[in-house]
Amino acid sequence: MSNQMLNVKDEIKKAVMGKDHIIDKVLAAMLAGGHILLEDIPGVGKTTLAMAIAKSMGLSYKRVQFTPDVLPSDIIGFSMYNQDTKAFEYQQGAVYCNLFLADEINRTSPKTQSALLEVMEEGNVTVDGVTRPLPKPFTVIATENPLGSSGTQMLPESQLDRFMVCLSMGYPEHDAAVDILKENSKQPLLRLQNAISVEEFMDLREKTNDMFVHDAIYEYIVTLVEGTRTSDLFSMGASPRGSIALLRMAKAMAVLNGRDYVTPEDIRVVFYDVLGHRVKLSTKARAEGKNIEEALGELFRGVKVPRT
Numbered sequence: 001m002s003n004q005m006l007n008v009k010d011e012i013k014k015a016v017m018g019k020d021h022i023i024d025k026v027l028a029a030m031l032a033g034g035h036i037l038l039e040d041i042p043g044v045g046k047t048t049l050a051m052a053i054a055k056s057m058g059l060s061y062k063r064v065q066f067t068p069d070v071l072p073s074d075i076i077g078f079s080m081y082n083q084d085t086k087a088f089e090y091q092q093g094a095v096y097c098n099l100f101l102a103d104e105i106n107r108t109s110p111k112t113q114s115a116l117l118e119v120m121e122e123g124n125v126t127v128d129g130v131t132r133p134l135p136k137p138f139t140v141i142a143t144e145n146p147l148g149s150s151g152t153q154m155l156p157e158s159q160l161d162r163f164m165v166c167l168s169m170g171y172p173e174h175d176a177a178v179d180i181l182k183e184n185s186k187q188p189l190l191r192l193q194n195a196i197s198v199e200e201f202m203d204l205r206e207k208t209n210d211m212f213v214h215d216a217i218y219e220y221i222v223t224l225v226e227g228t229r230t231s232d233l234f235s236m237g238a239s240p241r242g243s244i245a246l247l248r249m250a251k252a253m254a255v256l257n258g259r260d261y262v263t264p265e266d267i268r269v270v271f272y273d274v275l276g277h278r279v280k281l282s283t284k285a286r287a288e289g290k291n292i293e294e295a296l297g298e299l300f301r302g303v304k305v306p307r308t
Contacts, residue, residue: 029139032164038167056194062099066112101142116140116159161242165249217247220264220267221246225242228278233281246271268300
């Protein structure tokens with residue numbers, strides 16, 4: 001891992017213990033310019049992870065607790081009439097920051113969720129016909145409770161497709177759980193230090209974007225994603241945005257591993273995280289008792305790995 005990102009990871013680990021692989025993938029998604037969806041039960045550290053990332057990277061940070069009464073104007077802002085100037089003035093919404101935490105995003109209304117579509121795709125906000133850019137870098141980390149939890153509703157496909165990865169933190173291992181108890185009284189978030197500047201991070205993101213990729217890797221990614229559309233295991237395959245996300249995540253994993261080229265292993269590591277929320281199982285696969293991870297694993301093993 002590059003020294004700068006290694007320092008960031010070391011800081012985050014002071015507050016988020018026993019989840020190194022999740023930290024790696026979240027940092028990779030941010031390097032790749034993507035957004036992160038954390039799907040898990042309450043209380044496993046999703047919000048703590050987002051706050052630790054913001055503090056260790058010196059990013060401006062805002063959090064909105066998504067409830068049924070949150071309005072789109074709370075997120076993207078609104079125009080208010082100023083009696084002194086006799087004109088409408090724009091009031092910024094919560095998304096004007098580097099890292100926006102949408103907590104329990106699947107508890108709010110579809111109208112409020114859709115306010116994030118332009119924000120996540122283009123990094124802009126349009127209010128009253130005027131488009132305004134957001135600060136750079138800009139990343140959305142959204143958390144959601146598993147479908148079926150009280151007060152939740154499924155995110156639409158258009159929203160899910162805008163998240164580069166969907167991750168699940170899960171319960172901590174025994175030793176990590178003991179460490180969490182020991183550190184709980186010390187308020188580890190207050191002890192985190194800024195380990196990288198915004199400028200250094202943007203330079204790393206540029207390096208990630210410009211990385212060399214062999215033609216065989218491009219072919220490999222396209223073949224894998226096309227497989228989700230042609231296999232009888234899936235009723236809905238991944239879009240071209242899924243192919244782009246897989247490429248960008250593979251590039252970012254290569255940077256984190258200190259390489260300037262992408263290998264098939266980089267793709268394998270993030271394959272399920274990038275495509276798992278973009279596909280739907282077919283009736284056949286469900287009848288056979290397969291879940292999405294098993295179906296994607298079967299597809300992955302059926303595609304020949306390129307020699308690069």
